[in-house]
Amino acid sequence: MADAGVAYPPGRVILRDVTLRDGLQMTRNWPTTAGKRALIAALHDAGLRHVEVGSFLPADRMPQFSDVRQVIDTLADRPGMHGVALALNERGAHDALATDVAEITVVISASEAHNRANARRSQAESLAALAQVAALRDSLRPGAIINAGIAMAFGCSIQGAVDQGAVLHLAERCLDAGADMVGLADTVGHAGPRQIASAARAMEGLCGARPWVLHLHDTRGLGLANAAAGLDHGCRVLDGALGGLGGCPFAPGAAGNIVLEDLAFLAAQMGIQTGIDLHALIAARGVLADALPDAPLQGALARAGLPLTEAIAAPSDLHTATN
């Protein structure tokens, strides 16, 4: 078991960038390795310290992640940068553990139907695989964090409603299986803010001092309302992608992840310190646009600019204190 509390110190709200993994999950175009490296540098300059960098999947299925090892290697040049990579199975986790990536996300679905469609096995089999990944970690690289990412945690595009009690029970079983932390993902944008608030309170009860991740998509426009509810109810690790990257390539303009820069603005407006410089984050969006010229970037803050309230734009000294 690894201690996720070092990478996610208690009492700090941490926004993670998932542009280079979830943002590219369904894309047909992706940045070069140099472009990914430039983006990571820009995110670091903006104060981000937690980035998803790719997936360990067969390169013939997901060529956008074929350079995941090189991308992980570039993180060493950026002090304090915490990399996260996704693994769908034991093989992927084994490959990830052979690198220096700090955290490995293993996906399991809250919906049995989606778990079978996505991973081609049952939830019970996915839980057994998670236990094997945790055991592998214990033997190969005990410091690596295993995060169990629970997809469809607030509703499923196949089965519809998802029972919160069942999700909590699954989260508990993931921790029992050896995960160091758990994430709840609103994969297809079914959640509403009161559902998030209720889940957040329950997760706090389950996880105690351990961090847990809220991974929201903006499919139906409620992404930031849900993020605000999470922040109001104790969630302190949230994911977002620059420009909301991660929509379906077959539906231009369809919303994917919540927009990282709008999420950072939300946190600032709520008086929550994240260590992120909003101006620099908007600049990072420009780096993404250079690296991926056809990316359909969404987001309101970059379009409208910061408001005339100086408190928002104040630089933070969080990182100088902790990194």
Next chain:
Amino acid sequence: MADAGVAYPPGRVILRDVTLRDGLQMTRNWPTTAGKRALIAALHDAGLRHVEVGSFLPADRMPQFSDVRQVIDTLADRPGMHGVALALNERGAHDALATDVAEITVVISASEAHNRANARRSQAESLAALAQVAALRDSLRPGAIINAGIAMAFGCSIQGAVDQGAVLHLAERCLDAGADMVGLADTVGHAGPRQIASAARAMEGLCGARPWVLHLHDTRGLGLANAAAGLDHGCRVLDGALGGLGGCPFAPGAAGNIVLEDLAFLAAQMGIQTGIDLHALIAARGVLADALPDAPLQGALARAGLPLTEAIAAPSDLHTATN
């Protein structure tokens, strides 16, 4: 003094459509009167009962509202439909009082600088004008509701931060001047959810059983997060425009009002009955697209469709009970 509690019964959350007024405020194209009539019919079919129908302004300055009287006349064909028109000054209010429009919004700005730029007079002069409008109402049509809409209530594009205590004091002075209700407008999208929550609690203290309106723009992406905070803290009258109409015509894609259909979905996801049929509301969006083919319609729900959770799509019997 009119009783706003009839049009806005206590204990009910009411979403108002502002497409035909605020949605057209800065447009260079607008629907024909027949198109506006078709839109009002579609909104009524979707369960909406509160609609902004236009402004009383000189037709040479705002030709999009030159048919406001005919639009008001069409409301009589739609049982239970409550029309709202905007007036910038005593002359406009006088003209509005000569029609059957149920409610007249008189605008005053929370920022002295913006009030002078927008209305070319001081806040004190605008308050005096509001008192004159209320007196005019008392003599001409005592049943007409006067709503004092406070622009820039959460931040101003000219002066920056706006003090909440000053806004509350201004709201109180508006009620003292004869307004039946007050609205707080985040005109340029400066607010965050905790600011809204705090203002909502204070407004409840000030207004008691009287309704007050939360009028949000989505300029920086926080519109629905702010709406959720309002709903969580006692606000029960919220404005939105189909497709978020109302952005700047010179900035394609710039967000205007919060998207009405996404707002209605938010309320449904929060377990709040509004009497709105989401499928029919999405159909109304199509009527708007027919009436205004070049309108840059935003919004996630119409693009993504309703989730597979049957509770959301259930028709409501609120209107059969109350209208």
